[in-house]
Amino acid sequence: MKELPTIKTTPEPGCKSRRENMNKQRKITGAKTRLERNVQKWVNEQAAEYDSGAEGVLKDLFYGGCASGMVGHLIYYADTLKFFATHRREISALLSELVANTGDSPEKLFGDKWDKLDPLAQETQNRNLLAWFGFEETARHLADRNEIEI
Numbered sequence: 700m701k702e703l704p705t706i707k708t709t710p711e712p713g714c715k716s717r718r719e720n721m722n723k724q725r726k727i728t729g730a731k732t733r734l735e736r737n738v739q740k741w742v743n744e745q746a747a748e749y750d751s752g753a754e755g756v757l758k759d760l761f762y763g764g765c766a767s768g769m770v771g772h773l774i775y776y777a778d779t780l781k782f783f784a785t786h787r788r789e790i791s792a793l794l795s796e797l798v799a800n801t802g803d804s805p806e807k808l809f810g811d812k813w814d815k816l817d818p819l820a821q822e823t824q825n826r827n828l829l830a831w832f833g834f835e836e837t838a839r840h841l842a843d844r845n846e847i848e849i
Contacts, residue, residue, distance in 0.1 A: 732789055733786065735837055738838050742756050742841070757842050765835060773830060779830040783827070783833070790830070794829065805818070809828055812828055813828065
């Protein structure tokens, strides 16, 4: 019986497999809440600008956070306060979950960025901080749901 030739199945050095490229280019899915849909839409819009797709967007977001200015609609107080007001219940639920899981207070979680004189987040500084927290934490949840390791 004649032996069949061996077919090379590993990519050449420097080349990604088709599956790796698809995983890098894919968009995130699975948003269930209004806040998740907002974050998912933003990530997927940005993904087109990245060779690594949604994964690259999320890596940049988790490196610099919203404070870096990369989330254009969350730069100015007017925008972050509106975002917080729109998503207040979901952001509060995320914060409650984090507090329950860590046993830490918002003051301890956010350090010197948290205005201790405003524990109920009635003023601009803490609402801005919570808007960024809500966006970033939601992005983490979506990354986990999409099995994107950051």
